[in-house]
Amino acid sequence: MTKLFSLILLGLSLCLSAQAQGYQDRRHFIQLYDGQTVFANKVQYKSPLFKGNYFLLDDSLKYNIEAVNVYQNKEGYFARVSSGGRYDDFAKRIIEGPRISKFYTTRTSYNYGYSPYGYGMSTPSRRRVYYFSKDGGPLFSFNYENLQQALSDNASSMTLLQRHRRDRIIYTAMTVVGAGVTAAGVLSSVNKRDEFGNTELSPAIYVGAGIIAVPVVIQLFRKDKLTQAVEVYNYQIKQ
Numbered sequence: 001m002t003k004l005f006s007l008i009l010l011g012l013s014l015c016l017s018a019q020a021q022g023y024q025d026r027r028h029f030i031q032l033y034d035g036q037t038v039f040a041n042k043v044q045y046k047s048p049l050f051k052g053n054y055f056l057l058d059d060s061l062k063y064n065i066e067a068v069n070v071y072q073n074k075e076g077y078f079a080r081v082s083s084g085g086r087y088d089d090f091a092k093r094i095i096e097g098p099r100i101s102k103f104y105t106t107r108t109s110y111n112y113g114y115s116p117y118g119y120g121m122s123t124p125s126r127r128r129v130y131y132f133s134k135d136g137g138p139l140f141s142f143n144y145e146n147l148q149q150a151l152s153d154n155a156s157s158m159t160l161l162q163r164h165r166r167d168r169i170i171y172t173a174m175t176v177v178g179a180g181v182t183a184a185g186v187l188s189s190v191n192k193r194d195e196f197g198n199t200e201l202s203p204a205i206y207v208g209a210g211i212i213a214v215p216v217v218i219q220l221f222r223k224d225k226l227t228q229a230v231e232v233y234n235y236q237i238k239q
Helices: 002-025 144-150 155-189 203-221 225-238
Strands: 029-032 037-039 043-046 054-057 061-064 068-073 076-080 090-095 100-109 112-115 118-121 125-134
Touching: 043 068, 090 225, 100 225, 125 144, 144 155, 144 225, 155 203, 155 225
Parallel strands: none
Antiparallel strands: 029 037, 029 068, 043 054, 054 061, 068 076, 076 090, 090 100, 100 125, 112 118
C-alpha cells in the first residue's frame, strides 16, 4: 500500500511538472500578421551573413521576417517598428502597461568628417530610439506630440506633458543663451594676449559653457516627464 501511494504521488508530481513546463514554454512565441500565434520552447532571431534574416523555432521551423509582427523569447518581448525603420527592425518592450507600453531599439549611426588621412567615416555611435504602443496597437515615436494625443484622456498625464514642454522651452533658451555668451567670449579672446604673448581666454567662454551644461546635468538626474506621464496613466488605469 505504501509503495502504491508513493507511485501515485510520483505520478502526480510528474504531471504537475509537465504542466508547469508547458505553461512556461508558452511564454515563447511569434505572432504572425494574419493573427496566428505559434508557440515554441525556443525562439531565435537569426541574422546569417550574406543571407536574409529569419526566425528559427525549436531549431527546426523557419519563418520569414516579413511574416512576423511580434515575438517573445528569453530576451523579452519585441514588436515590429514600422515608422522610420527597416522592415525587419524590432523594438524591445521595457515598460508593460495595461494601456501604454514603452519600447526601444538601438540604432547605429556614422559621422563623416575629416581625419589626418582625409575625409572618411568615423567610429560608429550607437543610440537608443524609443517608441510606445497603446492597447497593443502599432508603435509610435516616443515624443511629446504623439503622447499628447495618446494620453489626452488623463488630466494628470497631460499636466506632466505640459511640464515637459515648458522645461524643453527653458532648456532650449538656456542653450541658445549659453552658445551666444560662449561665441562672444571667443570673439573677445581673438586679439587678447597676456604678457607672454599667449591668447588669453575671456571668462565669458567659461560662463557660456556652464550655462549650456546646466540643462544637460538636470536631465541626467531628473526622471523623464514623458515616461512619468505614461506611468501615471497606467497606474490610474489599474486603480
